[in-house]
Amino acid sequence: MRAMVLDKLGQPLQLRDVPKPRPEKGQLLVRISACAVCRTDLHVVDGELPNPKQPLILGHQIVGRVEEVGEPANFKSEISNQKFATGDRVGIPWLGWTDGECAYCQSNRENLCDNARFTGYTIDGGYAEFTVADARFCFHLPDLYDDVAVAPLLCAGLVGYRSYRKTGNARRLGLYGFGNAAHLIAQIALYEGRDLFVFTRPGDSLTQQAAKELGAVWAGGSDEMPPEKLDAAIIFASVGSLVPAALRALAKGGIVVCGGIHMSDIPSFPYVDLWKERVITSVANLTRRDGEEFFEIAPRVPVKTKTETFPMEQANTALEKFRAGKLKGTAVLMIAE
Numbered sequence: 001m002r003a004m005v006l007d008k009l010g011q012p013l014q015l016r017d018v019p020k021p022r023p024e025k026g027q028l029l030v031r032i033s034a035c036a037v038c039r040t041d042l043h044v045v046d047g048e049l050p051n052p053k054q055p056l057i058l059g060h061q062i063v064g065r066v067e068e069v070g071e072p073a074n075f076k077s078e079i080s081n082q083k084f085a086t087g088d089r090v091g092i093p094w095l096g097w098t099d100g101e102c103a104y105c106q107s108n109r110e111n112l113c114d115n116a117r118f119t120g121y122t123i124d125g126g127y128a129e130f131t132v133a134d135a136r137f138c139f140h141l142p143d144l145y146d147d148v149a150v151a152p153l154l155c156a157g158l159v160g161y162r163s164y165r166k167t168g169n170a171r172r173l174g175l176y177g178f179g180n181a182a183h184l185i186a187q188i189a190l191y192e193g194r195d196l197f198v199f200t201r202p203g204d205s206l207t208q209q210a211a212k213e214l215g216a217v218w219a220g221g222s223d224e225m226p227p228e229k230l231d232a233a234i235i236f237a238s239v240g241s242l243v244p245a246a247l248r249a250l251a252k253g254g255i256v257v258c259g260g261i262h263m264s265d266i267p268s269f270p271y272v273d274l275w276k277e278r279v280i281t282s283v284a285n286l287t288r289r290d291g292e293e294f295f296e297i298a299p300r301v302p303v304k305t306k307t308e309t310f311p312m313e314q315a316n317t318a319l320e321k322f323r324a325g326k327l328k329g330t331a332v333l334m335i336a337e
C-alpha cells in the first residue's frame, strides 16, 4: 500500500510503498478514505513529543471502511470487535489502545492509562491507504457527515469536547485561540446557551469578526481584558503566557483549561491571581465515553466543520500550510482508491 512515512524527525514525509498491515486479534483492517491533519502531527514531526514510533505513519483523525475484521479478542470480558462488520464506516481517534487494568483504566480515566498507545504517534496512523486499529477504540460516525466533514471531529472535536466538559456549567466561557478545536467547541457552547468570549492574536480582526459572526458576545486580542470576568477559559493556543493572562480574566472559583498537548513555558505570576479557588488544569487525550457523548451531541447542534482537502501525496504541503497559518479550514488528506 502507499503511505506517507516519517523516517526522521524534522524531515519531510516520504511517499513509500509499504506492506499492507494484517489485522491481529481484536483489530479491524480499515481502508482509509480521509484523514484530517492535527497540530499534534506538527509537534510529532518537530520532535516535541517524547518517544514517537520511528519510522512512523502520522494521522489520528481517520475515516474509512472496515475491510476485514480480525479474530475476536476477549479483553477483560469486553469482546472487542463485535461492534463492526465488513463495510461499516469507522472513525479511528488518537487513543488507540489501553491496557484496561492500570489504576487509571480501572477508575474511568483511560485517557491517562500508564500503557496507552496513540494513533499516528506510538502506533501507525492514517496518512496511508490502509491501517489496522483496535476495534474497542473505534467509533461509528453520525450519518449527517460525509467522510471529509467528519474527519476533523475525531481529534479537534473529541479533545476539544473533553476540554469543554472540564468547564462544567460555566456561563461566561473564554476561548484563547480560535483554530479548529475552538471553532467546533464554540458551536456546542453556543448551542448550550453559554456566553462566549473569544481571544485571538492581538490585531487579528478577521478572526475576531468570524467569532462574532458565529455568535460570540465579545472578541478581542489575548492582551485585552474581557468586559466581564469569566467563569472558565479554555486555552487552545500552545502559548504558555496565555495561562496567567487567562487567570487574570477569571472570576472567583473559575477554571483555566489548557487543551493542547504541548505548550511553551508558563511565566510566573502572583499568587493573588490564583487565590479564591481559581484552578488551572490540562486535558490529556480522550476516553471512549467522551467520543460517544460528542458524536451524540455534534449532529444535534449541528457542529459544522470547515475543511481544505489535499491528496495524500501532498501531506507535506498540508503540514507546511498548517504551520504557516495559511489553511482555510482543517486540512484533510483524501486517500484515493
Ligand SMILES: [Zn+2]
Pocket: 098, 099, 100, 101, 102, 103, 104, 105, 106, 110, 112, 113, 114, 115, 116
Ligand atoms: Zn491502563
Ligand SMILES: [Zn+2]
Pocket: 038, 039, 040, 041, 060, 094, 155, 156
Ligand atoms: Zn489531534
